[in-house]
Amino acid sequence: MPYDHASIEQKWIKNWKDLGLYKFDENSSKEKKYILDMFPYPSGAGLHVGHVEGYTATDIYSRYMRMKGFNVLHPMGWDAFGLPAENYAVKTNIHPDITTNEAIKTFTSQINRLGLSYDWSRELATHKKEYYKWTQWLFLLLYKKGLAYKKEALANFCPSCQTVLANEQVVDGKCERCGAIVSQKLMNQWFFKITDYADRLINGLDKLDWPSSTKLAQVNWIGKSTGAELNFKVAKEGAFSLDSEDEYIKVFTTRPDTIYGCTFLVLAPEHKMVSKIVTDEKKVEVEKYLLEAKGKTELTRTTEKDKTGVFTGGFVYNPFNEEKIPVWISDFVISTYAEGALMAVPAHDERDHEFATKYSLPIIPVIKARVAKYLVVEKSLKPEKVIEMLKTWTFEIKEVSKSWGNIFTVNVPVEKEPEMINFLKDNLLETSDDGGAWYCDSMGTTNNILVKDKHFKINSNKDLEDFKAYERTKGIPEDQLDVKLKVFSDKDGILMNSDMYSGLSVQDAFEKMLKFADDEGFGEKKVQFRLRDWLISRQRYWGAPIPIIYDNDGNFMPVNEADLPVELPTDIDFKPTGISPLTYSKKFHEIDTSKYPNAVSREMDTMDTFVDSSWYFLRFCDPNNSSEFGSKEKMNKFGPVDLYMGGAEHTVLHLLYARFFTKVLFDEGLINFDEPFLKLRHQGMIIASDHTKMSKSKGNVINPDEICNTSGADTLRMYEMFMGPLDQSKAWSVDSVKGIRRFLQRVFDFSEKIDSNTTDVSVSENAEINILIKSVTEDIEAMKFNTAVSSFMKFINFAEAEGKICMSTWENYLILLAPFAPFLTEELWEKIGKKTSIHNELWTTHDESIISSRIQTIVVQVNGKKRALFDIKPETSEEEVYRLAFESIKDKVKESDVKKKFYVKGKIVSFVI
């Protein structure tokens, strides 16, 4: 009988649906596992093979967990609001609701073909009013908690999409969606105060089982810096329009210890003090600069290499030494970070240095960096000799060690470092003419190499080449030279030119200066975050309306909870004009003034779709609840998510927002956990066989439906698992798909050879099946599905070589394979006379004693090289193993030559001769 995947799949899809096989039992007493995929955006393009990879992985995991006896919640839904559907509507004038529902239909049928075990009774979609009612409710909750606020702010505006974008949605100064260059526009916008949670969003990561790179990306995104906020008093002379005698300019710095090196201040063009501090004679020049800066887009502002700036004519006093410092304006200062102003220390900051050099501003070094602890010598010099030489030094040496090649680490006390330099100059370089010593001095970016009286500044590989060329002139071949670049941070240095603080270490100075500033009231310790509040307003149609009403004085009030949802109207024009399409809906603005006195209009912006997708995992716990966001009991019972699977492209945005919401709801007492996803894994990207991204225009897209048609869903599933490690990006291979199909065919064919009458299992068969149980179980737990698939192949190779295996082994084999190939295994399960679904079977366990009682192969090594092999029984004694090992190599080695011997139990005997 041929393996006809099409009829098998059709049969079981219907059968499982009729049985309600994957329905989640809310009242089960079993322990729960919540296993979730990132829900997809239902695009018109249909399901992508990348979706299939992640969904198959969680499906295998879910099926495995069910068979292990857990109550598995494994739902699916749709991230249905969003720009593509709306853009399509603009083009075709077909309502997004229609295209979205069409796409969902397509996705659903595609997913069902794959045999994914979702419980469809819990399906949700963010564009349904039953769902977005609660998105709006969540907005109101944040509003009540003071976490949602409206503010006029410069927003990233995409001229093509005609809407503002969150910072996160601007990539390289361009719109993430359409690639248009983003401009800045001053608009009145709604924000969520995610910055209030910055610290907790960092700390909460500790207890999560997430890829470390993802955690790190979140930490970097939040960007916590510890430093100080310092006030610089504005110098009174000059024709400034100061409001009071005591006007200050506030700056944030992570290096208050370098303040004696501060030679100017720089303000962002948008800084509020700019207009006050500029002198009459500089006015024209400054205004011209401000105009230029305003005209620049974010893109040119960040990619421009040359720093530009203008002097305001104004001065401030350095609070530590009362020095008068000029105030400049430059657009390299970001107005939205900290105070939008910085103290420039050109001697110790690369950007400040560039600026100071360009405009001839003074550069005062205030940190002396540690002497480099490395010494470079000629290669032919024996290590022992160098150590000996160093030990003759007249001052204390903490430690001398050979670190690599001919580079030696020499640790000396900080205060002895000048002495060490002199020693190198005077002594070592005299005695070793061909070597050199190098160290780095005050500028952290420069390395100086001293070679007798010649002094090389080394900033780049080119400089290094020059140095090598110089050495070559002295007749030393290049491969004899060992020179390495190493930059020493001036954070390890000691202060100089800093009055009473000179001589202190950076760390000490930092603390002492902060205390002084605090005592004197002109500064304090400050923690600054790179993370900014989340801008959620979108001037688009296809999203959840923001539940806010305005009265005729322009005041706003929240919509009453009882009046939710604020429904998305249908009498609209999609054309984006820069203001929300909802503006033009008549129906939308009909408001019951008995409830909302003086109400004239509604908020016309919709919410960023990330708002919808940042709480859906909670709704799955209680998806059909019409009276509540979700019942507290159910959310606590089924949440948090035990395993979350999705693409790495969501490492910051989605995951950060979801964690933020979870913490807010936790604080509100609505849920008893404050992290949504305990374990997170990413599936890698699947690229085309030519190693480029799959795209319609290139015509290299692999359609999952086609693979299902030609080779079957089981083949597609197993192929995607076999491609390689789950989290890696992998190229599609048409040929390799055949290999999996061939394997399933062999499994199918082998089912004919099962002997139901034989009950005595051979020793090797017993060992093989137990090894298989062990490795497949471990691989699923670790989500190493590629090696699990190879184990299945190995076993069928073994079985075919044996010619037949008995029924109990076969049953075990099918059970192990069931999560991977649900259709084929169900069919073969029925074929051996089973009346109930294989997917309701319990997982099998292995017997370790059977595995460990196998014959072991011992490798004999002589001086680390493999020389012989022999087999032993596991109980063979050590002496006996040594004896057998020597026996196997005795024609090559004399017993008297053996100096040492090692035995790694059951693995290796190693002789040293």
Place this chain on the structure above:
RNA sequence: GCCGAGAUGGCGGAAUUGGUAGACGCACGGGACUCAAAAUCCCGCGGUAGUAAUACUGUGAGGGUUCGAUUCCCUCUCUCGGCACCA
């Protein structure tokens, strides 16, 4: 520039408390079956030398530690991903 991940046959990949490198699959070569092809089955398959047994060599490059290194340490090169004037 900074941070992170990685580099293993013709290809995808396997092997890490340091212990037979190349599992498993694909591709390829040879053979069987066939009038023939497909499918299937058997054999081979890192490189060099050799009829062969075998020997040497080999996990991006160089060095180190070790009886023994794909695995640990140092340096370098390249590739991919993230951030990017964040004071």
